[in-house]
Amino acid sequence: MEQNGSIYLDYAATTPLDSEVLDAMLPYFRENFGNPSSIHRFGQRAEAALEQARETVATALNARASEILFTSGGTEGDNLALRGAALAMRKKNGAQRILISPVEHHAVLHTAQQLASDYDFKLDFLPVDRYGQVDPEDVEASLRADTAVVSVVYANNEIGTINPIAEIGKVCRQRNVPFHTDAVQAAAHLKMDVEADQVNFLAVGAHKFYGPKGVGALYVRRGMKILPTQTGGGQENGFRAGTQNIPYIIGLAESLRKAQLGLDARREYFTQLRDRIIAGVTASIPRANLTGHPTQRLPNHASFVFEGVDGNALLMMLDLEGFACSSGSACRVGTPKPSEVLLAAGYSKNWALGSLRITVGHDSTPEHVERFLDVLPRLVEKARS
Structure with a gap:
């Protein structure tokens, strides 16, 4: 959208x-x-x-x-x-x-x-x-x-x-x-x-x-x-x-x-967008990890941690650039604590604080994804500096 x-x-x-x-x-x-x-x-x-x-x-x-x-x-x-x-x-x-x-x-x-x-x-x-x-x-x-x-x-x-x-x-x-x-x-x-x-x-x-x-x-x-x-x-x-x-x-x-109708068709489309995000982020941003299972994951869901990044600061930068994303759960936005989920998965606090969740939906397009991928590496680097 x-x-x-x-x-x-x-x-x-x-x-x-x-x-x-x-x-x-x-x-x-x-x-x-x-x-x-x-x-x-x-x-x-x-x-x-x-x-x-x-x-x-x-x-x-x-x-x-x-x-x-x-x-x-x-x-x-x-x-x-x-x-x-x-x-x-x-x-x-x-x-x-x-x-x-x-x-x-x-x-x-x-x-x-x-x-x-x-x-x-x-x-x-x-x-x-x-x-x-x-x-x-x-x-x-x-x-x-x-x-x-x-x-x-x-x-x-x-x-x-x-x-x-x-x-x-x-x-x-x-x-x-x-x-x-x-x-x-x-x-x-x-x-x-x-x-x-x-x-x-x-x-x-x-x-x-x-x-x-x-x-x-x-x-x-x-x-x-x-x-x-x-x-x-x-x-x-x-x-x-x-x-x-x-x-x-x-x-x-x-x-x-x-x-619950037409799940297969939507899943295929969402998975294509999701996998493009995952491939683009991991290829273009150093010290970045995909969080969650690489294949047994929701078809519309891509999530990452970036070492040495304040996730909430990154969200604000993305918002100024015109992208609405989340840092883990929407219920956690504004909380300067590492996610319990990421800590339970074995990430250190330095990594867990730099989380980013991107989820696509019915109105998402490949163009939206490419525009996002064009912007994100620069913003992660800015957040680290």
Whole structure:
């Protein structure tokens, strides 16, 4: 996307609202504005739209409609799954241990840390390799009778690495341990199938795949127990109280449906752009490393570290030159600390502070990529000086 001479290369942070998604949402702001909990015809129309959206999301994930809960986004979904499952498992059998990877999004990491500090759970971290990837054998070796829940990110938002979720899910199922995955980045680019992946909980957020901000969905496998963290009127099968945001839920369902259609064609195009960025950066800039797995990574995602560079200073230079990128996670911008993800992958602080993430999207073109590659080497050299 290019606006007023500026090129957007930060699609992992957020995406523009798809025009067809907006068209689907608009009638539910005024014409069909009813509360789905109301029994009159206005409420009935809203409830019908709500349940149709639930069916659409379930189909996209290969789930049952009754297994879909609507949330305010990926962060709430991660919170509800992890906190709700941990508390439910402790209530059921006294399980006190939470097992996550050290490269989780803060929605998982900080929730797990709060459960440990304020709720007396024990938090353990799985090892990751230099690509930030979790080995299913390490998961199997780390499981114990007191493990309440396992959470491993589907695809990392900072470095793009894809984890072997189906293999991890199989291990957890064999040991009857609830398994959650944050699929917020993955759902835009990878085929979602909760049965094949053997997950118990899976969270998505609409604004990562050209839907509206402020809405998401959480898959909860039938039979799984979670304690609700938001109580009230009993909406969403009692798991998440509050009047449902019908227009945004419609937008979520339509954007997820579209995201899961034509994945192969989009993946091929994005991969071409991604690989050109990777080749151009590594060939033209000394003391630069690709972060994340070289092949098992999101098709639109290129990420690097540059030795001796302040990543935030580089971002500001790029912005002045007309390029919108990110330094790792969008949630980290402005934070003068090295990324936990990069430290876990084995980078020193001097390298980890110089991170840069470039993510392409529907409106990206080869010309945008070439213009970016023409500018970046000079700016990295300037940042070093």
